[in-house]
Amino acid sequence: MARDLKPHIGIFGRRNVGKSSFINALTGLDVAIVSEVPGTTTDPVKKSMEILGVGPAIIIDTAGIDDSGVLGEKRIAKTLDVIKQIDCAILLITDNTFGEFEETLIRKFYKADVDCLIVYNKVDLEPLLNSTIKEIQQYTNAPIVEFSAKTNFNINCVIETLKSIIPETAYQKPSLLKGLINRGDIVLLITSNDSEAPEGRLILPQVMAIRDVLDNGAINIVVNVTELELFLHNTGIKPKLIITDSQVFKTVNKIVPPDIPLTGFSVAYAHMRGPFDDYVKGAGKISDLKDGDHILILESCTHQVSCDDIGRFKIPNWLREYTKKQLDFDVVAGLDEIKNPITDYALVIQCGSCMITRKQVFSRLAEAIEAGVPVTNYGLTIAWINGIFERAIAPFMS
Missing domain, CATH: 3.40.50.11420 (Rossmann fold)
Incomplete structure (x- = not known):
């Protein structure tokens, strides 16, 4: 399995709330740089690691949500973009400080359907006040756990609570063919x-x-x-x-x-990891494409491009040949930002998604689906073009 298919956990908070120390405590290793200087973590950093009691996971350490300046604004934008990639979030706060920055993150979590754990760090320096708890509960019913990265106070409670908010789909090993084949087939x-x-x-x-x-x-x-x-x-x-x-x-x-x-x-893979019903419905748009339509190709990984590249060359050429239309294509690789308005596109075609999680696929396509822009994937597109669409989807239709 690709390493990125493990559960993704995002660590968020203001500068100097102890995010890096928290990660080290969570993993039992010195894997994150710890400094008293605010803003040491400048960009989101993925770390593949074993969490005590949880297992293999991808931890994403983010820059402070209260960063400042022109570069700070860019770092905040990257931090917020991480929310699309994760299965759950941990929001660190200290000094009984909870305000606009935390409220913004929580709203983003809810919009992305990401469960959150709030960790009150540095409890050894200042206890958590009831007034702070009441303030937090005005915006979320997320669990709140007091913690000290310095003493490891409550580390077991943090881990157990974290386990309770990671979606089962992030833990479960998915199966391509479960229900389609039996032992000995x-x-x-x-x-x-x-x-x-x-x-x-x-x-x-x-x-x-x-x-x-x-x-x-x-x-x-x-x-x-x-x-x-x-x-x-x-x-x-x-x-x-x-x-x-x-x-x-x-x-x-x-x-x-x-x-x-x-x-x-x-x-x-479309059936196992993507919005399959939307893919099936969206494939029908291929026959309705018109001259001048814009199509968005979403690749899940970055790779060296060749003249045989399926997403950048083959599919565009096959679609032009099939439809006999003048079509324009944009390609966005990895989980990079889609810069044009999604409504500019007549169709969005997602790759097979073997390198990203189910959560990331759904987050990637949510804007298009909500806007009513048809979505499908590479395999369904090729099946449609070759006139074998019904046969290709038949094994997965109940």
């Missing part, structure tokens, strides 16, 4: 020569699919598309399910008998 995985894969290796979605088949007690058979017809003819094996690289959908569809369920790696 044969699953045929079809690969193609992907120019974006390191030489001699499978790409991540293929590796994760192999693991998922094994975890479901089924049997993997992996063949290249060039050997597919030979395999089916010579062995007489009828797989329970065939999953293919979506880029060879058209070829595979011609070879695989219609009574064998067929889908794509990207379609399976």
Whole structure:
């Protein structure tokens, strides 16, 4: 699994409330730089670590929400942008100080559907007052835990409370094929020569699919598309399910008998990790695209771009060829900001999302869905273009 698929926990607060000391206490390691100088942490920093009693997680240490100056404003913007990426948040306060900065964060948490734990740090220096608790409770019913990073006071309570607010979906190991296959079933995985894969290796979605088949007690058979017809003819094996690289959908569809369920790696990931119903509905927009329409391509990872890049070249070219329309495309990589208004786009196409969490996918697409802008993903787009959309989604339709 990619390391970024672990639960993401954001650490927020003003400068010098002890965020870095808190992270060190939480992990039992000196992983964050501690300084008495306010503003030591300037940009959000991801740290993959083991939290005592919780397990592997991604901690995101953020700059102070009260940063100042031109650079400070940019740092605050980056801090707020982290909220889209996390499964839960920890807000640190000290000195019985709770005001506009904290209220802003809490509003952002609620808007992003992110649960929050409030940690009153440095309790060894100044106790938490009832008046502060009442002030906090005007804005949130989030749990409040008193803590001291210096003495580790209440560390077990912090951990137990944190565990209670991390969504189960962040803990649970997702399954691509649960309910589709049973123990002993044969699953045929079809690969193609992907120019974006390191030489001699499978790409991540293929590796994760192999693991998922094994975890479901089924049997993997992996063949290249060039050997597919030979395999089916010579062995007489009828797989329970065939999953293919979506880029060879058209070829595979011609070879695989219609009574064998067929889908794509990207379609399976769309079902497991994305708003699948919205994806299915949004794919229909492809046939309604008009000259001059703008389409947004969302890549979940950053990588070296080649002329065979699926998101930047292949899909745009296939869509222009299919629709016979003059279409414009914008590409946003990773979790970078979408700079244009989302309503400028006639369609948003999300990649397979093998490198980001379910929470991040939904947060990434929430603005488009709320604005009524159609969304779909790579695999469903390619299936639609190749006329096998219904077959590709059939295994996942109840």
